[in-house]
Amino acid sequence: MENVFYWGNLILSYGVSGYVMLKFMFELFEPKYKKHVYIIAWIAFVVAAICFNETKIAILKSIYGIIASCIIGVVLFKSPSKRKIVGVAIFFFLYLLIVDALSVLLFTIFSGKSLELVQGNSILLFVCGLCNQAMLLCFYKPMIGIMKKHQFEGINRQQNIFLIILALFETLLFIYISGIIDNTSNSIVLILLTTSFLGFDIYLIYLFEAISQKYALENEMELRDQQLSMQSNYYHSIETQYDNSRRLIHDMKNHMQTLEELYNSGSGLEARNYAQTILKSMDSFSGRFKCRNRILTIILNDKILKCDEQGININVEVEDIDFDFIDPFDMTTIFSNLLDNAIEACSKISIKKRNIKLRVFKFNGFVTISIRNRYNGRLVWDRENLVSTKGGKHMGLGLKNVKSAVEKYDGVLQRKNDDEYFEVKILMSPKA
Template sequence: MVNNSIAILVQIITFLLGLFSTYIIFDFMSRLGRTLYYKKYFYVIGYIGFTFIIFLSKMFCGELLNLFITLAATSAVGYFLYNNKKIYIFYYSMYIVFLAVFQIIVASLFQFICLKFNINFYNTDILILTVSTVMQFANLSASRLFIIFYKKKKIERITPMQYLNFLVLPVFSIFYITTLMMYIQVYLSMEDIILLLANVVSIIVLNIFITNIFGSISKNNELKSELQLYEQQAKIQYEYYTSLESKYKNSRKIIHDMKNHLQTIEHLYQLQENEKAQRYTEDMYKMFDKFIHKCYTSNKVLNIIINDKVQRAESFEVELNCKIGDVDLDFIKDIDLTTIFSNLLDNAIEGAKAAAEEKNTLLKVDSFNDFIVINITNSINKPPVKGDYTFKSTKKNHKGLGLQNVRMALEKYEGTMRIDYDEKNFKVNIVIPSN
């Protein structure tokens, strides 16, 4: 009776674990990056078909052939239902291989722990079932971590406590399931089977729920970061239009006094005070220059950003030179333009401000073949300090996330950023495909 009960239990839990394993793979493909969106019943049919193929493969094929079938089926489903970019076939294949290697490591680690702590299983089926259950919970965690590292979401996106809370549940689940499997070897009735299945299903559902919350937290932090960028852009535009309004009011005052200025210059010439008249005229030109809105580029947002940064550089006695060619930046979203240029120009101005001798910054934007090339060079007082992922900020209470945000913005357009520096200059080179 006990052996029959265990056999029934093994078959039911194996079926549930198979469905759970398929869910992990489909969840991975939906989160990695999608270009295809169909009606839900297409994905239900794909899920059922994929699960059926994997079950048949495990029943009638060896381990190596089963791996190839899983790899081929995952790549096919991913390509036709989630992302039809050919590079993603490689990602899907790499993911399946990663899981296969990870399962071997987990199984070996589990065996080592059992030997180390003298954990004994008297039924082979229960041992195999326990190892399979442990691996599926580990796979769910590994799958989410794989996505995080692929998307290059640094740990700053998720707090260490949130990260720890995410790992606690899978570890607890593994411990809990292992303990249950050990106890059912002693005695098992039909009521125990029902109770155990309810526990296994609950643990699986809870893990799926918590990992979805984990993904939502990460997405929420991304949205907060994006909102901060929108606020930064809005602040720049507000300050820009406020400055325009102030210049407009001051220009009206000058226009009002223009007759008096012209009469003064004319009177100086009549008195043969040519030098004074010339200086007076030059002062008038300088006064007019303050109210001129310079047009550096045809892109409205970038023009606002540059005018704002030029004004900021002047307040720090930093010379900001801009050389912008005939480039089309309309394919880049306004929020990403703000992220790229505001962060880099702010960093450049901060670096030049601290320079002991020449305080200058140079911005060059031009096109070369099918690429947009952006170069920003600024003088520095000393070489920057490099951290784990980026350069450490010299600003007080500042995390130095500007360059990380720039990299994330560039990734959307397959752009690259290279940083070089020496004792006197800091250089940022950006290349973005224009089509």
């Protein structure tokens, strides 16, 4: 009979834990697969958990809980940031750990039984397990509410490592303290300690959200500064062009007289070269690119000038599309970052090979953006980001930001490369 209660407690306990874990993930992330995949994953989680439980090594069971939660989250659910999934998985494990400890301690206090007696009796352990599962099912909704309200999109690797260390520390502490509890007063002390850990873990959610918002604000300010700098450069360039054009117009009468004298003297070739020089001067006084979207005009003229400075041949084929459906900030994020990527890549190869091709066109109601450039054939990735050789904060060159901006407009970003060319393609659907 005791075996029935023992195995019943294991199956029920890990079954409810796996169910609550999947509910956590379903509420916070988008699933990748059909329902039957998650049923199989739930069964595999329960079976593996029971196997690890049979080793009777408490820390090994906890390590399995952390790893299993992270793997299930990362493999079966979608998120722009895998680190966020890992963070949520570890927070779930901490919730599981604390509720398990609280349920056992509360049961020992109200039943008047010692912890050692409860752990050695299958029937008492089964009843205690029922309390644990009831608490898990009752309190996971508020935890999901907290996680939804205070989301931390910018969680980094260091924060993930900190959470893993914290989870292991709390586990070891609970294992150690539970081994020295011998009376009710000690159980009450441990309950106070456990609830303090719960409060601290919830506070971490708020803290990580604040850090995430700080990083997002810094990134936005950097992009705003970039946009303002480009606009300032563009308007300064326009002012310079205007002054130069006034001087050219002022001298035009003298230029025409010189041309007339050259033709009259029979110096046709020299007159033609002189005329071409005048035309080149006139071309340099106007922007090389112009379309109905002011922000795109500013961005492309700024990047064309940078290409000229570095000897990069840039070919721009842009249909005059109405980009009013894209926020100016997102326009800067998309075009400026991608062109900066291409310019930096070209700067690392010989001048003869430096080439960028930008194409923007509309096809079947979709806006397509393609930027193709030559590069040195070597790419270094940090997850979704290209690693820049500039160092410092300039890591990833904005591909992650570009992807986030594109997804706002139901768009997709694809990248491909061979030994000679790197290309980014974007497909967006204008919103009604």
